Each structure stands twice: as structure tokens, then as C-alpha cells.
Amino acid sequence: MGIAKRGRLYHLRRRVPRRYCGVEPRETVWISLHTDSETVAMSKADRAWSQMIEAWEARLAGNSDDAEARYEAARDLARVRGFRYLDVGAVAKLPVEDVVERVEAIPATMDQLDAIEGAALLGAAPEPCTTVTKTLELYWTLAREKTFGKSEDQLRRWEAPRKKAIKNFVAIVGDKDIANITRDDMLDFRQHWLDRIEAGEVTANSANKDLIHLGDVLKTVNTMKRLGLMLPLGELSFKQGEARTRPPFSEDWITTRLLAPGALDGLNDQARGILLGMVNTGYRPSEGAALTADTIRLDCDVPHISIEADGRQLKSHFARRVIPLAGASLEAFKQFPDGFPRYRNSASLSAVVNKFLRTNGLLETPRHSFYSLRHSFEDRMLAAGIDDRIRRDLFGHRLDRERYGKGASLEHVAELVGRVAF
Structure with missing residues (x-):
């Protein structure tokens, strides 16, 4: 040089x-x-x-x-x-x-x-046109910090509603340059959803999700690319309808129908293991499917599972927790000490289980689902007088007050869960 x-x-x-x-x-x-x-x-x-x-x-x-x-x-x-x-x-x-x-x-x-x-x-370089579909392509990179720690299945679930929202908007309004999106365009898109709500095809909550995901994509690109646009996204949401909560399975239904000898024999063994594991832990189905040999701990004084960010992203930091095993759930994990690899990165678990339960008359009502086992576990703990702090810790929920101390010991929680376990 x-x-x-x-x-x-x-x-x-x-x-x-x-x-x-x-x-x-x-x-x-x-x-x-x-x-x-x-x-x-x-x-x-x-x-x-x-x-x-x-x-x-x-x-x-x-x-x-x-x-x-x-x-x-x-x-x-x-x-x-x-x-x-x-x-x-x-x-x-x-x-x-x-x-x-x-x-x-x-x-x-x-x-x-x-x-x-x-x-x-x-500053004479002509600014390129950024169409709505181009915005989605840019979004995946600009919003990549939101994907850190997500598993393959979580990433698919995160991407899908955003792809759907953009596809719906383009179908109604067209693939416009986002700088040219007008208030009338957004009102036309809202009217499309209003017509579907009135026809009973979708709920207001579903329509709002599409509006939220569309807005997220457009606003993220506008901010991160420093476009400086005044996007007409305000005051578009619909009044939320009453939330539909899943009813819990009754104790009698669980013991006489779901846990009856041979009742689940037609369900593949790993899906059956996750279902039985949920009965006395109340974990989310995706949490059960993600468990591995490292997070299933049977060779200790208190057999338990540990819900961790192991190759996936947790719902919130409160979701990181330890749950003792008892009854049918403990027996299920003894059969699968290494977890359930068939469903670890698959989105099909709930559909498989719900179809089996529905086809075999194992849903207590049409509104019940696989997830109702989580609600049932909560109701049984509530009926047994188990402290709210312990219930929230077991479910991975936020505590509505400052969280003092470490909480109950695993041995104490195991004793309480044992009282309500089947």
C-alpha cells in the first residue's frame, strides 16, 4: 500500500x-x-x-x-x-x-x-415504491428481534396471521404503494370485515386481529425504514364481543370417561401421553409437547417437569416454572421419559386430540376441547383451597401484586397437587 x-x-x-x-x-x-x-x-x-x-x-x-x-x-x-x-x-x-x-x-x-x-x-435518487406485499417482505427482517428464541412451529404460527392480514388487504384494496394508502382504503377494508361479522362468518375479535396484524406490519416498516408516513390506521377496531371461555371438564367426566380403561386406546401413544400429562399439571399443550429428557425429571425425590425456553419461546417470563407430577400424569411421563418428539415441532397436536375426542364422544359438550383439561385443573385446585399464589405459579400466570419470596417449595406444592390428582 x-x-x-x-x-x-x-x-x-x-x-x-x-x-x-x-x-x-x-x-x-x-x-x-x-x-x-x-x-x-x-x-x-x-x-x-x-x-x-x-x-x-x-x-x-x-x-x-x-x-x-x-x-x-x-x-x-x-x-x-x-x-x-x-x-x-x-x-x-x-x-x-x-x-x-x-x-x-x-x-x-x-x-x-x-x-x-x-x-x-x-437527494435526487427517486424513492422506490414500497407496495403492501413488499412491506411484508421487509417486515420479516425489520421485526426479526420478535422471533428470537421461537421454535419452528412458533415461528410459523407468528408469521401466519401477518401473511393472512396482508393477503386480505391486497384482495380488498389492492397492492398499493403504502405511501398512497388512504383513509378510504382503510374504511373499505373495515367494511369488508363488518359485512362478514354481520353475516356471522367471523367474530369482531377475529376481525380486530387482522387489523392489528396489518397495522403492525405497516407501522414497523414505516418506522424502521424512516419513511415518515402518516398512516391512516386509527379508530378502525370493532367493539369486542364477550370472550368465549372454554368450560372445564367435570371431575366425574374425567374419571369415568377420559380415564376409563381403554378410552384413549385409539389415540396415538404420544398424543395420549401429552393429554394424560395435562390432566394433573394443567400445562399448555405446546408446553407439554416441547418437554425433553432434560426437562422431564423423574429420578428425584419429587418427580416433576420444568417448563423452560428450551428451543422455543415462552408465552411470557412467568411461564418459566416447575410442576410436580402425580397420578395419571406421573404414569404417563414414566412411559415417555424423553418427551414427545412427534409433536415437538408440529402444529397438529390439538387438531389430532380434539378430532379423536369429538369422534369418540369424549367431549362433555360441543364447547369443550383438549384445552378444557387446563381449566379443570385450575377448578380442582380452587375447590381444594390451594392458595392463589401457588395456582398462578403452577399455571405460569402473572401475580396481581408484587411477588415476594421464592414461593412454596416443590415438596409442598407436590403434596397439594397430590390431593387433587386423578
Whole structure:
């Protein structure tokens, strides 16, 4: 790497790589290192050359036929030159001396300013169209911190409603540039959902979820891409209907129907094991399916399972907990000490179990489901007078007051659970 003095200051002299001949007419470049100290010049040379390469790469991208690539290249080139990219309107509002500084930073060849550099420093690069479907593509990267720790199945469940919301919007309004979305567009989308609610096809809660996910995608991209748009997303939600809660299975139904000899024989063994494990633990089905040999602990004084963020994301930090095993649940885990790999990364568990229960007359009412076992476990603990703090700890729920101390010991909780276990 050649360093030599030109006048008072040291410069870096390098041949232009062949890759950049299309955007750099010179065969050799001299880059000022802005110092008269050879030692300082040596320390700055690598960085100066890296910035030159970065600028040439941005110029190459600026020659692209892709409008978005050209726009991003202009932003990158402005940054390399030490400026923040501003559109031409914003540049025009700058103080005169700031505009002059930008103009003077534009390289000139044969008394003609470089067009690519000029577009970058004076904000003349046309901003690309960001359609609604393009927004969703950008969203996956811009919102990636929301996916940290999610399992493959959790990621699929997280993506699906956002894909659905965008697909629905495009079907009703069209794949518009998000800068051109109007209040009328959003009201048309809302009317579509209102018509479906009135027809009894969906609930208000379902419609609101679509509006929420659409808004999340648009607002995230608007914020993270610094688009500065005033999106017309306010006051669109529907009044929530009364929440439909799942009824619990009665104790008699569990003991005489679900736990009757042979009642679950037609269900595959791993799904049956998760169901039986839920009877006396009340875990969420996905939590049971995610258990592994490391989180199923049978060889200890108090057999228990540990709900942890092991290859998946927990519903909340309160969901991290330890649950003692007793009765039918303990026997089920003895059959599956390594967990249930068939359902560890599968979304089919609830559908498989609910279909089996429905087909075999094992749902107490049409409103009951597999999840009703969780509600039943809560009711049995409540009837047994088990303290609210212990119940919330077992269910992974937030406590409606400050949480003092470590809570009940595992031995004590095991004794309480044993009283209500089947």
C-alpha cells in the first residue's frame, strides 16, 4: 500500500481494481489522509481504502436497474461521504453553507459533476415504491428481534396471521404503494370485515386481529425504514364481543370417561401421553409437547417437569416454572421419559386430540376441547383451597401484586397437587 506526501499532506496511492472501472475513470487514485505525520497516515490508510471500496460498491449499485437498489445505494454513498441522505426537498431547506458543502463534496470530471454522487448528496435518487406485499417482505427482517428464541412451529404460527392480514388487504384494496394508502382504503377494508361479522362468518375479535396484524406490519416498516408516513390506521377496531371461555371438564367426566380403561386406546401413544400429562399439571399443550429428557425429571425425590425456553419461546417470563407430577400424569411421563418428539415441532397436536375426542364422544359438550383439561385443573385446585399464589405459579400466570419470596417449595406444592390428582 503506497503512501507518499503530496504537498504538506500524506496520500494513499492505489490502482483502481478492474471491478470498478465502470464507475471510476481513473486508473490510479490518490486519497488524502489529511495528516502530515507518516505514522498517523499509516494507521489511517486501511480505513481510507475501505471507505473508497465502499463508495465504489455503492456507485455500482447506483447503476442498477432496480429502483430500490439505486435508492439504497444513494443512502450508502451519502453516508460514506460523511452526510446523511436527505431527499431533495429537505436539502433545499438546509442552510446555504450546508448545501454548498454537499455540492463541493461531489467529485467532478472534466468540469462535470458526477451524476451518481450528485444524486446521493443532493437527494435526487427517486424513492422506490414500497407496495403492501413488499412491506411484508421487509417486515420479516425489520421485526426479526420478535422471533428470537421461537421454535419452528412458533415461528410459523407468528408469521401466519401477518401473511393472512396482508393477503386480505391486497384482495380488498389492492397492492398499493403504502405511501398512497388512504383513509378510504382503510374504511373499505373495515367494511369488508363488518359485512362478514354481520353475516356471522367471523367474530369482531377475529376481525380486530387482522387489523392489528396489518397495522403492525405497516407501522414497523414505516418506522424502521424512516419513511415518515402518516398512516391512516386509527379508530378502525370493532367493539369486542364477550370472550368465549372454554368450560372445564367435570371431575366425574374425567374419571369415568377420559380415564376409563381403554378410552384413549385409539389415540396415538404420544398424543395420549401429552393429554394424560395435562390432566394433573394443567400445562399448555405446546408446553407439554416441547418437554425433553432434560426437562422431564423423574429420578428425584419429587418427580416433576420444568417448563423452560428450551428451543422455543415462552408465552411470557412467568411461564418459566416447575410442576410436580402425580397420578395419571406421573404414569404417563414414566412411559415417555424423553418427551414427545412427534409433536415437538408440529402444529397438529390439538387438531389430532380434539378430532379423536369429538369422534369418540369424549367431549362433555360441543364447547369443550383438549384445552378444557387446563381449566379443570385450575377448578380442582380452587375447590381444594390451594392458595392463589401457588395456582398462578403452577399455571405460569402473572401475580396481581408484587411477588415476594421464592414461593412454596416443590415438596409442598407436590403434596397439594397430590390431593387433587386423578
